[in-house]
Each structure stands twice: as C-alpha cells, then as structure tokens.
Amino acid sequence: MPSDRTRTAILAAAERLYADRGFGDVTLRDIVAAADVNLAAVNYHFGSKDELIAELFVTRSLALNRERLSELRAAEEVRGGRAPIEAVLRALVGPTLRGCLGPDNQRSTAARFMIRVSIESVPPIRRIRNREIDHLRKFVAAMARSLPGCSDVELYWGLHFALAMAQQTVRDSERLTKLSEGKCDVEDVEAVIERVVSVAVMGLTGGGAERKVPARLLARDAR
Amino acid sequence: MPSDRTRTAILAAAERLYADRGFGDVTLRDIVAAADVNLAAVNYHFGSKDELIAELFVTRSLALNRERLSELRAAEEVRGGRAPIEAVLRALVGPTLRGCLGPDNQRSTAARFMIRVSIESVPPIRRIRNREIDHLRKFVAAMARSLPGCSDVELYWGLHFALAMAQQTVRDSERLTKLSEGKCDVEDVEAVIERVVSVAVMGLTGGGAERKVPARLLARDAR
DNA sequence: TTGCAATTCAAACACTTGTATGAAACTATC
C-alpha cells in the first residue's frame, strides 16, 4: 500500500491553486512549491500534468453530480416522485452556489475549482466533459415531472438559464458587488439561491406563447 | 503618416485567433503567421503582446458600448426618455447576441472577441475593465426610468441576470444544442434575444416581495 | 540619384514550461 501523503498533498495544492488563479497561470512548479514536494513527484504519481487535472476534475465532477442528485431525490421523495419545480432547480444550482459564495470559512475549493472548469475548459477536461449532458438530462426529466404541461424546449431553456444565472453570479460576484456598491448581498447564499430559482421558475411558467407576440414589444407603457 | 497595412493585418489576425481559440493558446507566432508578417512586427508596432491585446480590447469595448447606447437612445427617443424596460434590456444584450449567434456570415469576430474577454480576463485587460462599471450604470439608470417603482437592488440583479443569460447562451450554445438535440434553436437570434429579455423582465416585475416568503417554497403543488 | 528615416527581416536571446534521468534515501520483508 503506497503511502499517498504526497499524492494527496499535490491534489489539494493543485485544486486550491487552480481554483484561485485558473489553469492558465499555475505551473507545476507552483503546485509542488505549495504542496512542499519535489518537482518530479507530479509526474511520478500522476504521469503528467494533464492527468493530474483530469483526475481532479473527474473526482469533483462525480461528487458534484452526486450531491445534486441526492438533493433532488430528497425533494422528490417528499411527494412521491413529483417535487415542486423550485426544489428541482434548487437541487441543480444550490450545491455550486453554496460552495462558492457565502462566508469564507464555508466556501469549498472543490466548488470553486468546478467553476474554473466551467470557465476555462482546458483540453484534458474538454475530453471528459461530455458526461455532463447525461447528468443534466436527469434534471430535465425531473423538471418535466414537476411541470407536465411544459414543452421540452421550454424546459431546456429554463435549465440553461438557471445554470447561467448561478454560474455568472459566482463568476462575476465582484462586478455585481461593485456595480451595486454592496447593495446586492452575495454573501447571503440562500437568498441568492431563491432569487435565481425564482427567476428561472418565472421564465418557465410565466411566459408561454405570449412571448412570441412581437407587436407587444414596443407597445407596453413605461408606467 | 505610417502605412499601417501591417498594423491592421496584425489586429485582424489577432482578433480572429483570440476569438476562435482564446488567449491561452494563441502565440505571437500564430498571429504573425496568420497575418503573414514578420515576428518582430508585433513588438515594433505595438510594443508588446499585452499592449496589442489592450488596444484590441479598448477599441472593441468602446465600439460595443457605443452600439448599446445608441440602441438605448433610439428606444428612449420614441417616448421622450422612457423606453419600455424590454427595449432597455434589448439594447443591453442585443448587440452581443446578434454578433455571436446567428448565421455564420453575419457573426462578427468583434463580438466573439468580446465574449472571450468576458470569459478569460487576461491581465492586460483586467486592468482596464473597470470602466465597464460606469457603462453599466447608464443602463441601470435607464432601467430605473422604465420602472420607477422598482428598487435599486432589484434593478442590479435584473441587469446582472440579463447579462448572465445572454453571455452563457453565447458561451455554451453548443451544450444547449446538444442537450436539447437541436430543439433549442440558437440560430434564430431575435427569438433568443426576446427570450432572454422576457425572462429578465419577469424577474424584475413578477417577483417582488413574494419571493422572500419561505413558507411557499415547498407548498406549491407540482401541477 | 542621393540621403535619410521608416519598416521589414532572420537570427538570436533570455526565460519558462513540462518532462525525463539516475542517483540517493527510505521502507518493509526475509
């Protein structure tokens, strides 16, 4: 049994550095310095830099999917397979938002690492990322159970927009804070989640056919 | 007057390459090869790679802001200073979406370059990007004119979400297409714009205080 | 044409990157 103290030290250091500074400007030498191991250790334990990144991504990706699905199942169990649409979307965006916003001590490098992945999409990751689609399909299915009358296209757009709002909030929380001079509180994670979910749900349920009427676009009064 | 044939060739090649492949893996040698100029030309004409990127960004940033504001003014002139909120948001997200989605021949490298900027945020750009806040504030002001009853915080979140949906749609249009097996048509740009705007407007006008009531969250029926 | 500045060019520079090597240190088994 190999004493994988070095291995785990490298993984932890790499994840933190990638989460903080992105893949672009984190070198192997940065990682080994942070992990306090020798330069050659990465290639010895992982084979190459790319394989290190890939292992990191696979691990975290599975964990995130598991977390989302467990929240989803918990919500569906309450009502025998039909969770309210809010709960489905909350299971989708909650884990990421909770891990990335909120008080410092509660933020997980894992969640921030996954956001990096969603931003930069470096080659070793791009090859694996297809599995994400299958994962998201499970949520589309759950959304369909919540909103039986809703068309597939609307569900896809709704999920897409929900993820968009969640990810952008994480990615650009700084800009939002600056723009609003602190009036938008991104530290209150649960409030942010409710906000994202609520807008997404309105997009799913509120719109409908009315959206396609172009005559209305310039006719509405500014009130 | 310097014959800036080389200069413009470099700018065009660089913009296209950055738009296509990102800042991460485009080297000076790629650029000069595409522009068919000598390697030293970049440093001769621009001083450094970073200054080339900065010039590209400043130029395009000003152009995009100008385009947005001209759409906004056009919309506000119709009703003497109070455009419908839909028109304001359309002026915000329209230019980017039109330039990045839609038929190939109509896509602009400029718009795709700006999306890259919003994704990668390389150091020379990060230093300049603060001006963006001032630009966005003008839109917040216009939104306030459209929705006088709306609180500032809601306006900030509304603008934030609108940009989030627009940018994510551009960035991840491929995933949405795959996920929906082509059923979500991102080529119909005007429809996408209306969709983004409509959801954002619902978020601004539909929600209100009701959003804060937690009791409702699990109580809604799945039907 | 001559002369001079602006521009182009090939080559080299200094530096950083990920990876490979072979010796040293360690660990556990006999």
Place this chain on the structure above:
DNA sequence: GATAGTTTCATACAAGTGTTTGAATTGCAA
C-alpha cells in the same frame, strides 16, 4: 541487518515563449 522495491531528490533536457538586435530593404523627399 542485508536486500529488493518504492519513493524522493537535484539536475538536466528539449521545446516553446515573448522580446531584442542589427543588418537589409523599402519609401519618399531633396
């Protein structure tokens, strides 16, 4: 405690990066 296998380490390597250099070429005014 000797030995074989695993892990660490300092060091070197090849490839690629942005930048610099100084000579060659061009373009244009006198």
